[in-house]
Amino acid sequence: MDASLVDWSRAQFALTAIYHWLFVPLTLGLSFIIAFMETLYVRTGNEEWKRITKFWMTLFGVNFAIGVATGIILEFEFGTNWSNYSWFVGDIFGAPLAVEGIMAFFLESTFIAVMFFGWNKVSQKFHLASTWLVAVGASLSALWILVANAWMQYPVGMRFNPETARNEMVNFWVVLFSPVAINKFLHTVTSGYVLASVFVVGVSAWFLLRNRHQLLAKRSIIIASVFGLIMSFFLILTGDGSARLLARHQPVKFAAMENLYEGTTHAPLAAVGILSGTRNEHRQREFLLKIEIPSLLSLMAFHDAKAYVPGIKDLIHGNPERSIISVEEKMAKGRLAVTALKNFKEAKEEGNLSRADSARVIFEENFAYFGYGHLTDVHQAIPPISPTFYSFRIMVVLGMWFVLLFLLSLYFVLRRKQPKWRWLLYAAVLSIPLAYLASEMGWLVAEFGRQPWVIQDLMPTSVAVSSLTAGSVKLTFSLFAITFTLLLIADIKIMTRQIKLGPKDGGTL
Numbered sequence: 001m002d003a004s005l006v007d008w009s010r011a012q013f014a015l016t017a018i019y020h021w022l023f024v025p026l027t028l029g030l031s032f033i034i035a036f037m038e039t040l041y042v043r044t045g046n047e048e049w050k051r052i053t054k055f056w057m058t059l060f061g062v063n064f065a066i067g068v069a070t071g072i073i074l075e076f077e078f079g080t081n082w083s084n085y086s087w088f089v090g091d092i093f094g095a096p097l098a099v100e101g102i103m104a105f106f107l108e109s110t111f112i113a114v115m116f117f118g119w120n121k122v123s124q125k126f127h128l129a130s131t132w133l134v135a136v137g138a139s140l141s142a143l144w145i146l147v148a149n150a151w152m153q154y155p156v157g158m159r160f161n162p163e164t165a166r167n168e169m170v171n172f173w174v175v176l177f178s179p180v181a182i183n184k185f186l187h188t189v190t191s192g193y194v195l196a197s198v199f200v201v202g203v204s205a206w207f208l209l210r211n212r213h214q215l216l217a218k219r220s221i222i223i224a225s226v227f228g229l230i231m232s233f234f235l236i237l238t239g240d241g242s243a244r245l246l247a248r249h250q251p252v253k254f255a256a257m258e259n260l261y262e263g264t265t266h267a268p269l270a271a272v273g274i275l276s277g278t279r280n281e282h283r284q285r286e287f288l289l290k291i292e293i294p295s296l297l298s299l300m301a302f303h304d305a306k307a308y309v310p311g312i313k314d315l316i317h318g319n320p321e322r323s324i325i326s327v328e329e330k331m332a333k334g335r336l337a338v339t340a341l342k343n344f345k346e347a348k349e350e351g352n353l354s355r356a357d358s359a360r361v362i363f364e365e366n367f368a369y370f371g372y373g374h375l376t377d378v379h380q381a382i383p384p385i386s387p388t389f390y391s392f393r394i395m396v397v398l399g400m401w402f403v404l405l406f407l408l409s410l411y412f413v414l415r416r417k418q419p420k421w422r423w424l425l426y427a428a429v430l431s432i433p434l435a436y437l438a439s440e441m442g443w444l445v446a447e448f449g450r451q452p453w454v455i456q457d458l459m460p461t462s463v464a465v466s467s468l469t470a471g472s473v474k475l476t477f478s479l480f481a482i483t484f485t486l487l488l489i490a491d492i493k494i495m496t497r498q499i500k501l502g503p504k505d506g507g508t509l
Helices: 003-021 024-044 047-080 083-117 124-153 172-176 179-209 214-249 251-258 296-302 312-317 327-350 353-374 385-414 422-448 470-501
Strands: 158-161 166-169 269-279 285-293 453-455
Touching: 003 024, 003 047, 003 422, 003 470, 024 047, 024 124, 024 179, 024 214, 047 083, 047 214, 047 470, 083 124, 083 166, 083 172, 083 453, 124 172, 124 179, 124 453, 179 214, 179 385, 179 422, 214 251, 214 296, 214 385, 251 312, 251 385, 269 296, 269 385, 312 327, 327 353, 385 422
Parallel strands: none
Antiparallel strands: 158 166, 269 285
16 A cells, blocks of 8 residues: 555545534534523523624534535545545444434524524524524534544444455444443533633633623623533543543553553653653653653543553553553454455355355454554554644643633622733633644544554554545645635634624624
């Protein structure tokens, strides 16, 4: 396989996914904030709440439209750039995406028209119900897409059919309700809720800095800060769940997040760390600076401060004392599975059923390591350490700052005597891009840490690409980069214009 084709295909998919995720989390969170605001309008009859709702709804609409466009392109790329992957697992991966299109997308598209154009045309309660259904529909869209991604991280509920050389779903509910899928959904959508809360607080802070729409700004800060604070604590809980699931199902990713090379009991967490720019022959990176919290990594992984956390050395080279087999052994078993599948196909074509049955037994015994049969070096099983390590810490530090931001915003807004707090308002405005950065860092941890796998242990990324030329992928990469950048610029310009205009109906808030 042409290495440049793999790299450019990965780059193109990463480009599309990163741009798409710039729009999705704001849609997820802002839809619920809008629903809360409209609920207050319906319950109180206060027209000010209606103007506040309609203002944020305008920003939601701009972001939603561009997010849909980038999402469609992202799904098409599975067929254009990753056709081997689509063939291998299309029966499983396609199911949640189909449900997303049929159920969640139509739920959103049906009621979003009522939400935007139904003011004074339908009853208040029906309009409110439509707004809530749009919010629920947006999260349901995320559910099915995240279920598909979680299956790639933790493939369950399927069996491999050697007759067709494809994975087939045997239990949809196991796929849907796998612990990884549930946790990934909750953690990801919650991060979107936090991002939207930071966005609302930041925009409202901008209004306060300019002495405009102060009632809108203060009420919006209260709603967004309360919502964001609750969701931040829930984000911490789901993050804790993610750590335990990673330690169990993707231990190499977990070790890469910590640059943990030697496994140990009472494993410390590197709260702060700077890695060297060089790697030794085992691809190990040394710490130039490290501040550790004793036993915290063991506690995160297994809720036991004394627990043994395997390092990269254990997971790559094996540790018989801990019943951890080496990647070299897995590669040998994987090659047995690959060869047995080939022999099975040949025997079936020849009509030699006895040989086919024998090959099938060998294949099924070693299928769990099928993907390792395509690796050529044990060190290929190590994910990129630096981006995984740093992305995780940037995400966590920014998440802690957002909790503090919400607390301080509530404190200052609810005080009767307003102290000098312009520094906080500036910090809130600057936190808007930081929220997007934290959200993208979460995906970098998930996807960099999963390498070299497109499906954990079953299919390396190098095998999943389509039979294209690297030149054609470079061309489409350039076209997408230009198109997405123009869309982003348009989105930012339209959003900033709407923010500068402020609420409609005279904007007398």
